[in-house]
Amino acid sequence: MNNAQIAAVLDEVADLLEIQAANPFRVRAYRNGARTVRELSEPAATILCTAGRKLTEFKGIGSDLADKIAALCQTGSMPLHQELLAQIPVSVLTLMRVPGVGPKKAAALNKELGISTLDELRAACQAGRVRKLKGFGEKTEQTILAGMELAGSVNQRLTWAEVDGFAQSLMTHLRACPSIAELEPAGSYRRGRDSVADLDLLVVSSNPAEVMDRLAAFAAVETLLGRGDTKMSVRLAGGLQVDLRVVPAESFGAAWQYFTGSKDHNVELRSRAKSRGLKINEYGVFRGDQYVAGRTEEEVYATLDLPWFPPELREARQEFAWADAGQLPKLIETGDMQGDLHMHTTATDGRASLAEMVAAAQDRGLKYIAITDHSKRVSMANGLDATRLRAQWAEIDRLNKSLRGLVVLKGVEVDILEKGGLDLEDDVLAEADWVVASLHYGQQQPREQITRRIVDALANPHVCAIAHPTGRLINRRKPYDVDLDAVFRAARQHGKFLELNSHPQRLDLDDVACAAAKSHGIPIVISTDAHGVEGLDKLRFGILQARRGGLTKADVVNTRPWAQVKKLLRDRRAT
DNA sequence: GCCGTTTTCGGCCCGACTGTTTTCAGTCG
Numbered sequence: 001m002n003n004a005q006i007a008a009v010l011d012e013v014a015d016l017l018e019i020q021a022a023n024p025f026r027v028r029a030y031r032n033g034a035r036t037v038r039e040l041s042e043p044a045a046t047i048l049c050t051a052g053r054k055l056t057e058f059k060g061i062g063s064d065l066a067d068k069i070a071a072l073c074q075t076g077s078m079p080l081h082q083e084l085l086a087q088i089p090v091s092v093l094t095l096m097r098v099p100g101v102g103p104k105k106a107a108a109l110n111k112e113l114g115i116s117t118l119d120e121l122r123a124a125c126q127a128g129r130v131r132k133l134k135g136f137g138e139k140t141e142q143t144i145l146a147g148m149e150l151a152g153s154v155n156q157r158l159t160w161a162e163v164d165g166f167a168q169s170l171m172t173h174l175r176a177c178p179s180i181a182e183l184e185p186a187g188s189y190r191r192g193r194d195s196v197a198d199l200d201l202l203v204v205s206s207n208p209a210e211v212m213d214r215l216a217a218f219a220a221v222e223t224l225l226g227r228g229d230t231k232m233s234v235r236l237a238g239g240l241q242v243d244l245r246v247v248p249a250e251s252f253g254a255a256w257q258y259f260t261g262s263k264d265h266n267v268e269l270r271s272r273a274k275s276r277g278l279k280i281n282e283y284g285v286f287r288g289d290q291y292v293a294g295r296t297e298e299e300v301y302a303t304l305d306l307p308w309f310p311p312e313l314r315e316a317r318q319e320f321a322w323a324d325a326g327q328l329p330k331l332i333e334t335g336d337m338q339g340d341l342h343m344h345t346t347a348t349d350g351r352a353s354l355a356e357m358v359a360a361a362q363d364r365g366l367k368y369i370a371i372t373d374h375s376k377r378v379s380m381a382n383g384l385d386a387t388r389l390r391a392q393w394a395e396i397d398r399l400n401k402s403l404r405g406l407v408v409l410k411g412v413e414v415d416i417l418e419k420g421g422l423d424l425e426d427d428v429l430a431e432a433d434w435v436v437a438s439l440h441y442g443q444q445q446p447r448e449q450i451t452r453r454i455v456d457a458l459a460n461p462h463v464c465a466i467a468h469p470t471g472r473l474i475n476r477r478k479p480y481d482v483d484l485d486a487v488f489r490a491a492r493q494h495g496k497f498l499e500l501n502s503h504p505q506r507l508d509l510d511d512v513a514c515a516a517a518k519s520h521g522i523p524i525v526i527s528t529d530a531h532g533v534e535g536l537d538k539l540r541f542g543i544l545q546a547r548r549g550g551l552t553k554a555d556v557v558n559t560r561p562w563a564q565v566k567k568l569l570r571d572r573r574a575t
Numbered sequence: 576g577c578c579g580t581t582t583t584c585g586g587c588c589c590g591a592c593t594g595t596t597t598t599c600a601g602t603c604g
Contacts, residue, residue, distance in 0.1 A: 267589095
């Protein structure tokens with residue numbers, strides 16, 4: 001049983017306990033445990049089998065949870081989980097996906113009306129039976145019906161890049177308000193999460209009503225979800241929820257910190273404040289009733305002797321431990337990048353020619369690029385066989401003679417075949433400057449098979465890196481069932497790199513996997529996988545993800561000049 | 576159920592808004 005599966009069971013136990021109105025701190029303990037397991041850099045099962053190691057060495061897992069996880073790994077099920085499932089149909093949990101329905105209402109609906117599915121809930125609302133329940137009313141019934149429309153259609157997270165589009169145009173729209181003194185995005189968007197459920201905007205204004213009216217007038221606004229004196233929520237066409245908060249200037253830093261989150265980061269921060277006799281809320285830091293700080297984020301953190309944290313790190317993972325040790329990493333920045341080692345041309349499925357990609361790379365100030373078109377197995381993309389590939393490389397050789405300031409590398413994205421092995425012969429690969437291997441077919445294969453294919457590819461002496469190592473497409477396709485821990489170990493053993501693909505729908509390795517790869521000592525390559533000139537601008541999405549993984553300039557291969565990348569590959573293979 | 580420079584018990588972050596309430600519970604972030 002892998003970490004994701006263990007975490008899913010723990011999360012479901014938390015949900016079920018919540019419906020049973022269990023001690024909320026007990027519920028939180030299961031959620032924290034789930035999160036800890038999900039973010040472990042190695043399989044829990046491995047730790048359990050290793051002498052001298054215990055799961056309790058990780059924050060959030062005590063002896064009780066450690067025992068339950070051990071039982072889960074050994075037997076495939078957890079007695080508490082099974083008991084709860086016998087009491088509450090698992091489908092009741094889906095009721096909580098409807099906005100406005102939390103654990104209490106879901107429990108009441110199930111207990112009083114015997115409702116356990118969304119269809120039953122819809123029917124009961126339409127029949128007017130829900131409004132008769134204590135604590136429910138006509139409004140609630142309407143909210144539930146409206147919320148169910150949503151849950152079925154648009155209630156999914158958007159990619160960061162999609163939200164960025166809305167955020168930029170909405171902020172431009174709002175800035176027309178003369179009373180706005182500050183306007184900043186917060187929430188998971190500011191933290192750079194690869195997908196974002198809603199957009200939080202923070203405003204300092206002498207006239208909150210004017211700002212809210214202006215938001216209501218934004219063309220994409222579809223529904224007004226709520227509006228108070230300081231807070232307003234709307235839903236945009238396409239489903240994105242926007243939450244606007246207006247705060248006084250002396251609270252701006254505290255509010256920005258608070259609304260940026262994450263929730264867990266804030267819990268840790270406030271708990272630290274409490275232990276010092278301070279209280280932190282969105283209005284500031286207080287000792288008793290006395291305002292201590294709050295105008296800037298730096299000020300808020302400084303009251304706890306903490307440094308300002310880059311938003312990407314605020315996930316209550318390592319950042320507090322790093323700060324306590326005075327070792328907060330200096331995160332990689334877009335300007336650190338020197339080259340791009342994964343892109344396509346019209347020779348396969350790209351939309352721009354070799355010459356156009358080269359010109360675009362020069363425009364963007366890149367020092368080197370690798371042209372890595374697909375190999376022949378990817379027939380849909382008109383993949384290259386040895387002959388066509390060598391012809392492209394000859395063209396690159398000619399091109400390089402006339403280029404100044406940019407080196408074009410002879411590369412290929414060689415397919416990892418379904419039955420294992422690579423799509424091109426070793427003698428061909430040996431002529432390349434840069435080889436990335438990736439799999440496009442047989443993505444549904446069982447874990448052992450997929451893992452074996454990737455691990456074997458890493459063992460090939462000509463392969464430099466594995467591209468998009470999990471194959472996930474955010475909101476569209478789950479990652480392959482691959483044992484990433486085994487991939488990390490193989491990459492380390494053979495001195496290879498792993499790619500962080502910057503395409504906003506891919507972004508794999510994800511943030512947690514980046515951090516895990518780093519802990520295994522594996523250098524990361526951040527690539528655009530550009531299929532056109534505009535694709536070269538997607539690097540910033542990959543950088544954001546890398547920052548979330550805590551990566552520095554030194555952790556990323558292509559912040560170095562090409563000569564150093566080559567040397568790094570050589571040196572690592574030698575050891 | 577977890578955790579510990581208040582250390583094995585007694586805490587566990589904090590507030591806005593809504594709807595159903597007549598003083599507050601539930602939900603959300």
